Amino acid sequence: MRGMRDPIFMAAGICLVLLMVLPLGTMLLDLLQLGLPHLGLDFLLEAPRDAGRAGGVAPLLVSTGWILLVCMAAAVPVGLGCAVFLSEWLSPGSAASRWIGLSLDILSGVPSIVFGLFGYQVFAITLGMGFSILSGGLALACMVLPLLVRTSQQALAAVDVRYRDAGRALALTKTGMLGRVVLPSAAPGLAAAVVLATGRALGETAVLLFTAGYVMRMPDAVTDSGRALSVHIYDLAANVTGGLERASATALLLLALILLTTLGLHYSARVWQKRMLALGG
Amino acid sequence: MTDRVVRLLSGLMAICAAAVLLLIMAEMARAAWPALTRVPVSEWLLSAHWSPSGGDFGLASMLAASLLTSAGALLIAGPAGVVLGAWMHLAAPGWLRGGLRTLQGLMAGIPSVVYGLWGLITLVPLVNTVAPPGAVMLTAILVLALMILPLSVLVTDAALSQIPDQALQSARALALSRWGSFRSVLWPRARAAIVSGIVLQFGRALGETMAVLMVAGNVIRWPDSLTAPVRTITANIALEMGYASGLHLEVLYLSGLLLLVAVALMMGLIQRGAGNL
Numbered sequence: 001m002r003g004m005r006d007p008i009f010m011a012a013g014i015c016l017v018l019l020m021v022l023p024l025g026t027m028l029l030d031l032l033q034l035g036l037p038h039l040g041l042d043f044l045l046e047a048p049r050d051a052g053r054a055g056g057v058a059p060l061l062v063s064t065g066w067i068l069l070v071c072m073a074a075a076v077p078v079g080l081g082c083a084v085f086l087s088e089w090l091s092p093g094s095a096a097s098r099w100i101g102l103s104l105d106i107l108s109g110v111p112s113i114v115f116g117l118f119g120y121q122v123f124a125i126t127l128g129m130g131f132s133i134l135s136g137g138l139a140l141a142c143m144v145l146p147l148l149v150r151t152s153q154q155a156l157a158a159v160d161v162r163y164r165d166a167g168r169a170l171a172l173t174k175t176g177m178l179g180r181v182v183l184p185s186a187a188p189g190l191a192a193a194v195v196l197a198t199g200r201a202l203g204e205t206a207v208l209l210f211t212a213g214y215v216m217r218m219p220d221a222v223t224d225s226g227r228a229l230s231v232h233i234y235d236l237a238a239n240v241t242g243g244l245e246r247a248s249a250t251a252l253l254l255l256a257l258i259l260l261t262t263l264g265l266h267y268s269a270r271v272w273q274k275r276m277l278a279l280g281g
Numbered sequence: 282m283t284d285r286v287v288r289l290l291s292g293l294m295a296i297c298a299a300a301v302l303l304l305i306m307a308e309m310a311r312a313a314w315p316a317l318t319r320v321p322v323s324e325w326l327l328s329a330h331w332s333p334s335g336g337d338f339g340l341a342s343m344l345a346a347s348l349l350t351s352a353g354a355l356l357i358a359g360p361a362g363v364v365l366g367a368w369m370h371l372a373a374p375g376w377l378r379g380g381l382r383t384l385q386g387l388m389a390g391i392p393s394v395v396y397g398l399w400g401l402i403t404l405v406p407l408v409n410t411v412a413p414p415g416a417v418m419l420t421a422i423l424v425l426a427l428m429i430l431p432l433s434v435l436v437t438d439a440a441l442s443q444i445p446d447q448a449l450q451s452a453r454a455l456a457l458s459r460w461g462s463f464r465s466v467l468w469p470r471a472r473a474a475i476v477s478g479i480v481l482q483f484g485r486a487l488g489e490t491m492a493v494l495m496v497a498g499n500v501i502r503w504p505d506s507l508t509a510p511v512r513t514i515t516a517n518i519a520l521e522m523g524y525a526s527g528l529h530l531e532v533l534y535l536s537g538l539l540l541l542v543a544v545a546l547m548m549g550l551i552q553r554g555a556g557n558l
Contacts, residue, residue: 006372009460013368016361017381023427024388027399034402081294089288100295102552103302109481109544110305111488113515117537118305120522121312142301149298175283203392206490206515210522230394237398238495244402251395258390 031255035248043249048216052236052246057253059218063133063226064202067212070137070222071144071201076194078141079148086149087156088178108146112206115143119211131225136212143207144197151196155189156182192265199261203254205230229254306541313538316531325535331501333521333529340536346504346511350418350493351486353507354425358433359479365430366437366475367463371449382438385431393428397495400424405496412508414498419507421497425489429482436478440471477551484544490515514540 046056082100090097119139129135159182167181183190205228213225214235227235233250236243316325320338328339369378400420408423409415444467452462498510499520512520514536525533 006458006460009368009458010372012364013372016365016368017377019361020365020388020427020430021384023399023403024384026403027395030399030402031395078294078297081291082298085288085291085295089291100299102549103299105552106545106548107302107305109484109488109548110302111490111515111540111544113488113490113518114305114309114537114541117312117518117522117534118308121308121534122304142305145298145301173284175287178287199390203390203394205392205394206519209519230392233394233398234491234495237401244398247398248402251398254392255395258392259387262387262390 031248031252033248034245035250035252038245038249039252043253047218048232048246051240051243052216052232053240053242054246057229057232057250059216060227060229060232060250063212063219064228064230066133066219066222066226067137067140067208067228068198068201070134071140072194072198074138074141075145075148075197079145079193079197080152080190082145082149083152083156084178087153088174088182104146104149107142108150110143112143112204115139115207116210118142119207124211129223131211131213131215133212133219133222133224133226136208136226136228137222139207139211140201140204143204144201147200148193148197151193152190155186155193158189159185188269192269195261195265199258199265202258202261203230205234209234229257306545309534309538309541312534313531316528316535319528320532320535325532329501329503331517333525333532336528338528338532340514340532340539342501342503343512343514343517343536344539346418346497347487347513347515349504350421350425350497350511350513351483351489353418353422354429354486355479355483357422357426358430358482361426362430362433362479363437363475366434366441367460367467369434369438370441370467371459371463381434385435388431389435392491393489394491394495396424396428397492400492400496414510416496416498416510417508418497418504418511421493421511421513422507424492424496425486428489428492429486432485433479433482436482437471437475440474440478441467443474444470473554477554480547480551484547488515488540488544490519494519 043056044061045058047059048057049055082104086097086100090100116139119135119142123129123135123138124131129138163181163185164177167177172180208228208231212228212231214227214231215225216227216232217224219226229250233247233254236247236250316338325338325340326344327341328337329342330337330339331343369381373381400423401416404420404423405415407415408417408420412419448466448470449462452466457465493513494516497513497516499512499516500510501512501517502509504511518533518537521529522533
């Protein structure tokens with residue numbers, strides 16, 4: 001009986017792997033088949049025409065970039081500050097640390113559409129920013145905040161204890177320790193946290209529907225409405241007949257951007273690790 | 282002196298970060314308040330009649346659709362994820378294990394709108410041959426299941442990695458089979474972490490908007506059949522926010538508030554289970 005289970009277990013595992021890989025394979029093939037013929041340099045440099053059925057995505061790339069920039073400009077100082085406070089000043093078991101942690105954990109589970117509702121209510125209406133890159137970026141910043149704090153905390157916790165000990169032996173103040181020991185040696189991890197959050201923000205759609213809006217024009221300022229690539233995919237697929245091809249092309253572009261950030265992350269982490277090892281050796 | 286300034290500044294940032302959740306809760310409650318006072322609970326919670334122009338605001342059928350699609354996706358991806366995670370941990374060849382981890386990480390990074398697009402291009406025509414019009418509850422369940430599968434595998438894998446090697450070695454010494462050692466040695470130890478990780482995935486499925494919006498058909502009706510179109514709470518918000526105003530808008534905020542409360546309760550329960558509260 002016992003001996004019988006393992007072949008079944010092996011077979012089940014292999015079946016499940018296939019069941020997971022198969023849809024992914026069809027996804028890639030279908031997107032390539034529909035989108036690749038349209039994915040040239042023109043696609044990156046032209047403005048969309050005919051509701052997106054023709055032309056490219058140039059203004060949307062610019063809008064996406066601005067939205068990310070606003071998002072990170074708001075989220076990084078708050079996220080990094082919070083992570084530093086949690087790991088350098090609060091003891092892990094303290095009540096304050098637990099409550100801040102709980103609120104971040106809940107925040108990380110809040111559905112993106114709720115961030116969209118909140119962003120519309122607060123940034124677009126109450127603060128009078130309207131449908132704008134600013135509203136969208138700020139709503140997005142609220143969404144990526146918990147991810148940013150948690151990954152930054154991990155980076156700070158990974159700092160070699162011996163470095164901290166050496167800092168203490170030199171009687172560095174907390175600030176000196178932070179500036180000369182902790183932040184420099186945690187820098188690659190902190191950069192990774194920012195890149196990870198950027199990747200998450202890049203693919204987000206529901207937050208932006210009612211904050212950054214749908215306007216396809218090239219944005220002149222952050223107070224203009226600007227359509228992100230992800231919103232473009234949704235709109236083309238759902239609301240524009242004959243839009244599936246350009247939607248697939250945009251999806252390929254978005255996936256490529258996300259893959260690039262992920263690869264850049266791994267590569268820079270490895271380079272940094274080598275350098276640190278060389279220093280340590 | 283500088284220590285105090287840095288402490289104050291970073292503390293301020295921490296308060297800001299923690300305040301975001303409170304602000305979201307307060308603003309959602311404030312925006313939904315008129316709906317709570319003017320539409321009786323018995324109507325929005327229990328009635329399935331949704332006709333904003335006629336003043337009918339029954340959310341029940343959409344709430345049921347949200348719960349059932351998420352439960353369906355979890356029913357597929359939960360057990361499959363646990364078995365696959367256990368298999369990866371115990372029985373998969375080493376080269377495949379690393380590859381699968383990378384693949385699952387990448388899958389977790391695919392935006393939901395791309396999953397939705399794939400559903401629209403590939404899955405809807407496929408389901409259409411069995412259950413026209415193709416954009417039905419089953420399609421939404423399958424897309425959601427694919428989205429949460431890599432995450433439940435990662436959760437299982439991480440929980441199993443937390444268990445000291447000793448436990449597995451003892452199981453081997455007892456000549457337990459691989460499945461046997463998972464079932465009787467690893468599972469009892471990792472169960473709490475795995476189950477809470479999977480509850481999190483339920484919250485994720487419940488809040489998922491784009492993928493479901495693109496493949497579920499979006500017809501408001503009781504989710505009484507896998508092969509009929511449904512509209513979830515999240516899809517309803519995305520579809521109607523664009524033109525809603527007045528009480529209609531406030532009821533949409535109420536439905537968002539319900540999602541928020543559900544997620545907060547789930548997370549609180551998990552934290553309590555883990556002994557952090």
